[in-house]
Amino acid sequence: MNRTSLRRALVPTVAAIAMLSVTACGAANEDDDDKGGDSSGLSGTLNGGGASSQEAAQTAWRAGFQSLQGSGVTVNYDPTGSSGGREGFLDGGFAFAGTDSYLSDEEVAAAQETCGTGAIEVPAYVSPIAIMYNLEGVDSLKLSPQVIADIFNGKVTKWNDSAITELNDGVDLPDANINAVHRSDGSGTTGNFTNYLTNVVPENWPHGEVEDWPIKHGEGANGTSGVVAAVTDNPNSIGYADASQAGDLGHVEVQVGEGFVGPSAEAASKIVEVSTRVAGRAEADMAVDLDYQTTDDTAYPIVLVSYLVACQQYADQQTADLVKGYLSYVVGPEGQAAAADNAGSAPLSTTLADEALQHIEAISAK
Incomplete structure (x- = not known):
């Protein structure tokens, strides 16, 4: 089966993608108007790992997110490779994973057992x-x-x-x-x-x-x-x-x-503009298959979408809040700008980022 990742990557519109406050990600009583305001309120250590291609972006994301949060939050990312990241997530060793190939059908089923309510799979960025x-x-x-x-x-x-x-x-x-x-x-x-x-x-x-x-x-x-x-x-x-x-x-x-x-x-x-969503997947799974047959010589054909994989529900509120906060920062305009500046990636389109943020916002504790 095709597991290559990608959909769209156009110029980000900061005004159109409301910056989600990491507090809003962790507390249900924030109003929508405050997405982008105070980022305090989270604490603890968040462990993730996976695609080594994400390392440059993850370094920038971790620095930016931890700066917003202060000394009470630590995010670790082990660039063990996409396979290792997915395995670590499915084994419960990582709270989230970065991967340059989307979950296989078998891994989707395994994630259901790991998370209890299944996983979300959202794009982090597009990169040639x-x-x-x-x-x-x-x-x-x-x-x-x-x-x-x-x-x-x-x-x-x-x-x-x-x-x-x-x-x-x-x-x-x-x-x-x-x-x-x-x-x-x-x-x-x-x-x-x-x-x-x-x-x-x-x-x-x-x-x-x-x-x-x-x-x-x-x-x-x-x-x-x-x-x-x-x-x-x-x-x-x-x-x-x-x-x-x-x-x-x-x-x-x-x-x-x-x-x-x-x-x-x-x-x-360019090439992701013609890509289609993988058939038969849940709404929170944003995996796509690429159409490589384009003859448009303004499109570079060897690309990936680097994904983030997380549970829809976690066993404790602290982990749920940390995952929600961090992933919201990554997919939001500030994180996308950091990835573009430090990893040379193409930011997510407004439509794709908005959808990813909706799935991330739904993360909760059991």
């Missing part, structure tokens, strides 16, 4: 996945979906292979082996990347959509930071990672239709 490279003297690199798949599948192994040079007229590509770097841990970024390949060029990528790398070809590295480091430290390397963490490495321009487009928040937002 960059195919990054380290080639001395090469400032621009264009690749087709077929060639990308063949590189990571071990079919194209030299940088001066004709399949690459034909797409890059005038670019001096070295007679060197390609070091293709992939995630060695279970990863939602891998899931989104391989889902793109599966949908666009299944004949070149026969392994399907997977979060665990399916073949022995290439170099494995743990976490987003590990992949970025491996490509940075090893000339003639190529890898994939959340664009916000790809640093100064070169970014591949991917062929879409008759043109080529590089990763950006604006280009990532």
Whole structure:
């Protein structure tokens, strides 16, 4: 099944998304007019974990939220990877999880047992996945979906292979082996990347959509930071990672239709405009499937929606209030601006953010 995440990501409208006070998130007696006012009233420690691609955004979110709350609130986020985040949430170790792939049907059922009343699954932000490279003297690199798949599948192994040079007229590509770097841990970024390949060029990528790398070809590295480091430290390397963490490495321009487009928040937002909600899910589950078949060469096709997963109900009021407060901050305009500034993500559209806030507001204690 498709578990890739995404829907819409347009310019946020702060006036249209009323900033939810973290007090309002934790107390039923706040009026709607006060959403965005005083943020006091919460205390305790909130533990979450998951997608390492969220790490930059989570750092900014935690700092902003804790600043509003003062010394009485601590938020921890363990960037253990999307798979680890979902497992930790379903095992009860995390009060919330970050994931770059939406819950499978089996995980939805497991969440029902963990939470008692099921889970909510809301988008945190939209982000392009960059195919990054380290080639001395090469400032621009264009690749087709077929060639990308063949590189990571071990079919194209030299940088001066004709399949690459034909797409890059005038670019001096070295007679060197390609070091293709992939995630060695279970990863939602891998899931989104391989889902793109599966949908666009299944004949070149026969392994399907997977979060665990399916073949022995290439170099494995743990976490987003590990992949970025491996490509940075090893000339003639190529890898994939959340664009916000790809640093100064070169970014591949991917062929879409008759043109080529590089990763950006604006280009990532284009493809999600045609995405549809996953069928058969509960109202509080906002997971979507991407339509990768666009020929619009202003749309960057390799994208993810990073999700936040939480229970609809918690065993105690303190945890419910903390989860509600933190997630409201993340999805609200202040959190979305922080993610855009610190993680290079595309903010949620007004419509999507408003819906996510409604589901978060419904979180309660048993």
